Amino acid sequence: MLVDFELVRRAQQGDSAAFNEVVLAYRKRTMGTIGRLIARTEDVEDVAQEVFLRLYFSLDQLRAPEVFEPWLYRLTVNAAYDYLRKQRRRPEFRMSDLSEQQVMMADAVAGGKVEHDQQQKKKIRETVDSLLGAVSEADRVLLLMKEVEGLSLRELEKIYRVKENALKVRLFRARQRVLKAFETAERKNENG
């Protein structure tokens, strides 16, 4: 826990200063998680505000301060999922949709401005984002929570309120789909 239970309890009782402190303690980590889940840096802050807005209006439903972190993760997962679903309805122009030649041109232009490692990171983000296109938004979020955020199955069980075995099966299937997409991309690279 990044804050003590007493602070959460005070926030639950409507203490605005306590709520403020809770947000200050968790906002950086929450924004990091959201950034990895949605892969759109420009919208991370907006989604994070939505998470804390939902937290503010749902704190009274929290059974005990001890389960605050899974609760916050749950809100984060739901907000990210809602965002991804909205994005799917409103498709936007993304790097993964460009032809190879266009990507090379864009990279060449960007190369003058952005440092090499930044370009590398961008490429990794785009690759993973593209691979995760092989699974649904819900599976994308679940897979990232497990593989990238490093949460255990027990923690995920608390967040999703779903039995560990069901999560295992879902994770396995999602990972297999991503692996298949990864393998296809690898072969394409080798051939092209």
Added chain:
Amino acid sequence: MYPTRGDDDKLDSLLQAYRAACPDREPSANFMPGLWRRIESRRNFTFSFQRMVRGFVTAAAAVTLAIGVYVSLPRARPAPEVSYLEALADANTLDTPENVGPVRLELNEPGR
């Protein structure tokens, strides 16, 4: 073609690299003011909505009560069970001039 163990490891490495490529980030200076603005805005909306709902419920209850009272009141003047012509005649007996009033036959009148 099934993914191989090597692909599995490569995917793990890629996901770890993804974690490093998306580090936790610092929020902008506008984060907290923006959040409180959204909270206030939602709170005001909820408050207005609650007031509207409360007003609507009160008005509906008042109307229901009024209709209930109206329906349960006994009729002070029950509708008379007379024909239209009788009712018309009764209504006009006092003010109606003699010549348009109902005809009366005096059977005892001399000459008849």
